[in-house]
Amino acid sequence: MEQKELKELLDRVSSGEVSAEDAFHRMKMEPFDDLGFAKVDHHRAIRQGAAEVIYGAGKTPEQIEGIVRNMQERGQKRILITRLSKETAAWLQERLPLRYEALPRIGILGQMPEPDGIGTLVVATGGTSDIPVAEEAALTAEIHGNRVIRLYDVGVAGLHRLLAHREEIMSAEVIVAIAGMEGALASVIGGLADCPVIAVPTSIGYGASFGGVSALLSMLNSCASGVSVVNIDNGFGAGYLASMINHRRL
Amino acid sequence: MEQKELKELLDRVSSGEVSAEDAFHRMKMEPFDDLGFAKVDHHRAIRQGAAEVIYGAGKTPEQIEGIVRNMQERGQKRILITRLSKETAAWLQERLPLRYEALPRIGILGQMPEPDGIGTLVVATGGTSDIPVAEEAALTAEIHGNRVIRLYDVGVAGLHRLLAHREEIMSAEVIVAIAGMEGALASVIGGLADCPVIAVPTSIGYGASFGGVSALLSMLNSCASGVSVVNIDNGFGAGYLASMINHRRL
Amino acid sequence: MEQKELKELLDRVSSGEVSAEDAFHRMKMEPFDDLGFAKVDHHRAIRQGAAEVIYGAGKTPEQIEGIVRNMQERGQKRILITRLSKETAAWLQERLPLRYEALPRIGILGQMPEPDGIGTLVVATGGTSDIPVAEEAALTAEIHGNRVIRLYDVGVAGLHRLLAHREEIMSAEVIVAIAGMEGALASVIGGLADCPVIAVPTSIGYGASFGGVSALLSMLNSCASGVSVVNIDNGFGAGYLASMINHRRL
Amino acid sequence: MEQKELKELLDRVSSGEVSAEDAFHRMKMEPFDDLGFAKVDHHRAIRQGAAEVIYGAGKTPEQIEGIVRNMQERGQKRILITRLSKETAAWLQERLPLRYEALPRIGILGQMPEPDGIGTLVVATGGTSDIPVAEEAALTAEIHGNRVIRLYDVGVAGLHRLLAHREEIMSAEVIVAIAGMEGALASVIGGLADCPVIAVPTSIGYGASFGGVSALLSMLNSCASGVSVVNIDNGFGAGYLASMINHRRL
Amino acid sequence: MEQKELKELLDRVSSGEVSAEDAFHRMKMEPFDDLGFAKVDHHRAIRQGAAEVIYGAGKTPEQIEGIVRNMQERGQKRILITRLSKETAAWLQERLPLRYEALPRIGILGQMPEPDGIGTLVVATGGTSDIPVAEEAALTAEIHGNRVIRLYDVGVAGLHRLLAHREEIMSAEVIVAIAGMEGALASVIGGLADCPVIAVPTSIGYGASFGGVSALLSMLNSCASGVSVVNIDNGFGAGYLASMINHRRL
């Protein structure tokens, strides 16, 4: 309940339309359903535009099904399930019309919407192995109504592969730059582009890559302006934020 | 030189307007002045809108003056110098009409512009000690044409202080959330707002804050959507990125 | 043997009731049974109230059974076995009337006691995935005679879910705040409550959560007063300490 | 404003005693004074019993004086200022009747209260160099109404020094165990005592003590039950929490 | 396209031999084949001499086969596939005349060339367990045309085993020093030799070897001159660089 609603409610109490007792309970009423193991947030859709996402890791198939059904009862048309294992996806597909993308381990319920963002997003990766994280970002952006251009395997060790796509980079609204190992892609793209760059370090690499720490530090220390960073392998977070920027109220 | 210019140049070579020799040299001509110790980037203003910023740390007073004068000769009206020590600022003020903000250690040449962004930026801090970083962010945003609301000392340990400003948070275009110690501010604001939140960990704290690492990790692991992170104490980076989002081309 | 007993023993030696030889042996007698692989502590129950707990990890089924039987011979009525694998539990259930809770991997022998603590404990988690650690804390507290309120999935990114339970938080005697990822829950609860808050970081998360390190650092740096921290995933330690505070001698 | 007050307020709006407009403003009224650089929390005294503490680090003398005077105007009788430099203390002493303890760098305004806790607190240190942190804990506890026994330089490398004080340890209500280097004191005391032990790692040590990290890890991994940990050198936090436990409502 | 080609192309546009349109497209033509999941680099062979290497980790058998066939179509005679699992190798061997070395997990297509380097390379290891990494280095060097002497199990704890091969060490053109655990081999060889030493830390060890970090730090801190370091277990990188030094243009 926001400020305005609060004021209106108080006016109605003052005018006798609503009793103090009712108002009290209404002010306490929570904008979520309590399933015991999870509190499903329904106001969030309005408040933040993200209600339709379920983080699948660490949840049982039954819990995920329960949350999906609760969301559908409340009217959700599109639901995105991230970090969804193949096994759980198969279990769900017997019960729900779920589309499953194996590479990024994403489940989708409902149809993809038409793109309605301001411009075009670019999702770029340093290597082939970064593609699963990139697809998590791209699909997240697409289900939130964005047009996405994929530029995969354009790492800085072969600069011409990246420069060949300078045009897409220059005209993007937001760029998601995804790389493991030394993570230099974000800096180079940040230097070429004049739009926000969301850097996603990946856990791709070995030895002193320390599961993505090397790429993470590299991206945090980027000397290019306009670059910010999300957690290692957090394709969803990058795609969601990119969509948010691409849908700014005007 | 971008694609379009290249195409035009080739057309003019083809039509004989420009000789191959001239075209060759023009294509090699670099968009920067080489001062020996620094390569001052002039095309960057157009390409990325950031030409007027000098990172003051690790540069001598003479080097900074040299870069400023070179920029001014090229027509820059507003120049922001970050990480500028009091001593160097005093030295520069004898030579240049520099305004110096001691707390965020920022020097400014030229007038602040009128705000021309889409909406309003909020710069919030967890504590009083985070204010220098916050001012670096706020002044950076203001010199790039943004209206900024400052919400200082609204840390999560006294939640009512933050909730008292829920309205500003709900209506912001972009929020810069700045905190040291446990860095929880970004998550809480991220949960309240429905706009991009740029999290800035600060080196404020002691013991296991490890110079900002605790806040940095906290922010990278934020379970709120729409949050991204910049380097520890990087107020400039956050302010610059916030401005970029607030000025998207339409 | 404490000071008072020592004094009494010496008095009895002095008066001839007890021979020096006997006193010497009695003073050397150890308050534990030595099973070879383990020294089962029987005085500890009196001394510290914790005798009935067996840390199951790294012990063979036979070792655990041996310790249980030794405890039972010495009169223990209630025994809690933590970190007990499903396989070992099954093995033990063929031999002992063991109740097994699969989620927190806890085995219980004997009946749960009536709550006899000063007040009520609250066990809160940031997410659904933190529930196993929370149940370890809650069951540990319950077997030590505490009434426990469970508040699960009340993470700070959806603050209203937590604020809906402000009453329970305000009236708790001790609160156990359990969270992975950015671990901000402890700070926010610490700011709302006026009772001791025991923070438990969990290993839930990915990437830069580093197996719970991010949450751990966040909690150690909490700017809320009254917050202390136990080891990552240490639900038992938190439940035990909460019970200790809730049973202070009057 | 708590639940009960809210209900009463709504009753009075319903009965016409209070207008909706007034109620709206009252519900928005914040329980703190906004000094610009700091939001001084006045309800906190009632809500959490800690209002009288100012964290001195990173604040200017003027800011501290401002906060003190604001607190005094609101009726605070006792104010504790932690992490207060000698210089700032001297500056304040020209303006305020401040008592300054140089070792723990603490300033005190007002008289120490009579102890009114349930029992006695023990503050123990491993070595002589840990005393400043210990005094921060002890003075914090004393200003909050606790009787404190100090046991300094009882590190585990000379166990007899600690065992000589077994009686104080056995009869304490809460123990604050403070140690740098290997931090084993907390475990040994935790094994001897049957009350909560708050462990404070200190930055005392060299080489692989890593500024307190070694002691911190040691304490987090304590195999004794009833031990929890606060941040490195956080004497205040330990003293405050100890007082909270020693004043549990009965 | 290098400088010279660019100049020639412009000359031909100027003379009308080539139209502006054609030149524009040719300048945009990328020196790689885009397979969707990977951009296979064909100019790289000329530009950097490394085109024939495929990093096998994180690629599906189908992707590897696709890249191999694309390379072969473009005329590659020798292809080295590193980090190739036994399973993928078996799958490929049904389709391609692949030779597989199980220890270093390397696949080779085509014949080994005659050595044509300046001198001889030495590949030395501290222990038996370092041999897989050593073979990755040695085979990489051999497929690039180098003569390689293998000195295995010559760790510094038995110095005479190393000193017995002083002659090979003194006469090498480049030495690859491979060791896990304390990684001292690089320093000792660096002190004996007067040629470049490429140090490869391995993940061999346990406990405080931290997966190769101990060896890595040891090698970075080598007080012998002429030592540089590559990533943990990066036998390929060391072999490739050694070959590059051994084939300097004259």
Place this chain on the structure above:
Amino acid sequence: MEQKELKELLDRVSSGEVSAEDAFHRMKMEPFDDLGFAKVDHHRAIRQGAAEVIYGAGKTPEQIEGIVRNMQERGQKRILITRLSKETAAWLQERLPLRYEALPRIGILGQMPEPDGIGTLVVATGGTSDIPVAEEAALTAEIHGNRVIRLYDVGVAGLHRLLAHREEIMSAEVIVAIAGMEGALASVIGGLADCPVIAVPTSIGYGASFGGVSALLSMLNSCASGVSVVNIDNGFGAGYLASMINHRRL
């Protein structure tokens, strides 16, 4: 070849007994057998008393058998194989009269010798889970001719269990103190004993024990004198060093 032998050899060259050519080759002759994958050190037995130990990890069954047979041909009577997997042990037992200890994963060839050290060694552990490492230490010491007293599960959280064995501790020649988690055992024993204490951190623990790092740091920072540390889980190293001290030449 040591100094004395060198001098004698030169005398014999000088007197014509040995030709320069022969001397040269003899001086180059290595005191080890080169098996290709390993250089088996035979002089080491004399030089350092450790020839009979094979580090089993990372060696194939065939390699271990090869080394054993080579050692036996050279006259070794007792061979200790550490870190030997159950599978490899079974394979070897079909070929060699190997005794296998499953807990410490140790294989033994030949009879245990009579103890011939100066005094008695004590091997103590903090918990039951540390026993495998302790047995590696104890068996290593026993095969090198030491009498060993085992004190298991005497962790500092139940100090009386340790103090019950004060006599053994006081009369030991060397003590090996083995503990995971907080690793305080080494400090407490170091304070009680007046002989060298070799501390072995173990990887036992969870969360912030970081695979033994917590115990390692604790032991390195021990404030007790006479304590030194070996690698995490390095029972062999501790047992070997203890034996070396217990056999000092007098």
Place this chain on the structure above:
Amino acid sequence: MEQKELKELLDRVSSGEVSAEDAFHRMKMEPFDDLGFAKVDHHRAIRQGAAEVIYGAGKTPEQIEGIVRNMQERGQKRILITRLSKETAAWLQERLPLRYEALPRIGILGQMPEPDGIGTLVVATGGTSDIPVAEEAALTAEIHGNRVIRLYDVGVAGLHRLLAHREEIMSAEVIVAIAGMEGALASVIGGLADCPVIAVPTSIGYGASFGGVSALLSMLNSCASGVSVVNIDNGFGAGYLASMINHRRL
């Protein structure tokens, strides 16, 4: 009070020679003087042979003087003060006949004793900068009655410098190997010698030496047998332990 004394005391209580009251007090009597800020340990000299050492860091001049005088009253003839600043040393020299060694920052009261150890100790360093730590070790050993050979600047990058002293190394009773940077000295000496080697990492180095961490890890991972490690820069600990080994009871 040890077992034997306890038995005798009880016999005397039993026989009436000593009253129970007296025995009680005697058993409680502590073997240290409590100076308030420090508990000076007098039994320790007998119990552990180390009573005469004061760790100077973090103590005021007055505290050190107090401890020295207390020790002297109790009959101590030789006192070693480590980590003693030049300023405090000067202050003490006005009051006490203190000899001060500036390089290792050590103060000595009383005469050096005649060497009475079993054999000779060797103290070796990798470089010139390690000498202060080495002198702390050497002087500690000398004041405890050991003959010490110093081998400075014999780092492994110039192996011949070390091998030139092979004879001293081969005939040492104990060796203290001190090195910063890559810390390889301990492994190489450990491979050459057949006596215990105590490795001391130093904080000498820069960059990735991380204040001694690189050398510390290197030494912990030494593949030479008979090597154990003390804390970074802990020359005292190494010298004390070396003396302890060199003075084993026979």
Place this chain on the structure above:
Amino acid sequence: MEQKELKELLDRVSSGEVSAEDAFHRMKMEPFDDLGFAKVDHHRAIRQGAAEVIYGAGKTPEQIEGIVRNMQERGQKRILITRLSKETAAWLQERLPLRYEALPRIGILGQMPEPDGIGTLVVATGGTSDIPVAEEAALTAEIHGNRVIRLYDVGVAGLHRLLAHREEIMSAEVIVAIAGMEGALASVIGGLADCPVIAVPTSIGYGASFGGVSALLSMLNSCASGVSVVNIDNGFGAGYLASMINHRRL
């Protein structure tokens, strides 16, 4: 003494030219002067070409002068002193004809030689603040006889600044790539060049650059082939190694 000399010496012993006694002493004669605090290596010049370098950090002015004079007596014409403080340089300049470069803190005795390497070295930096490290590399290379091209401030965030110098990069014999912050320069140059690239991370940066660790990890994880890494800020090591590669025997 190398193999050949040893053989000759033995021949001369065999022939009676040299007595066994003399040969023995000669074989023991060390190729260094022992100054007590340092062992100055004279054979090293021949053996490794590096004799003329003194690492100035941690040495007193007197020690440095002593080493210089000893080198000069042995015939050294050119001496390079690295990490030389301004104060020590001034002290030395009163005694020796020393040239001092303040930025890289280098002292030089003797004349720079004519370049005699195979090709040209390139020393490139990411920013202005990296210049001191770059000059240490460049001067080291120049004093060893190399021609050096300096490319400063060509960081990847402004790629055109680097691409403007593609020709120098393509034609270099060896490249030293120096960068702090995210350290991406090495990867980008490694991708452009076809010669060995020696990467030097610098400690330039703030926050999560962790004193050069971010750049170090980035460079170790470079996905470009031909890149190896030296210690943070180790300009000397890079310059020395570059010279070694540029002077390979042909």
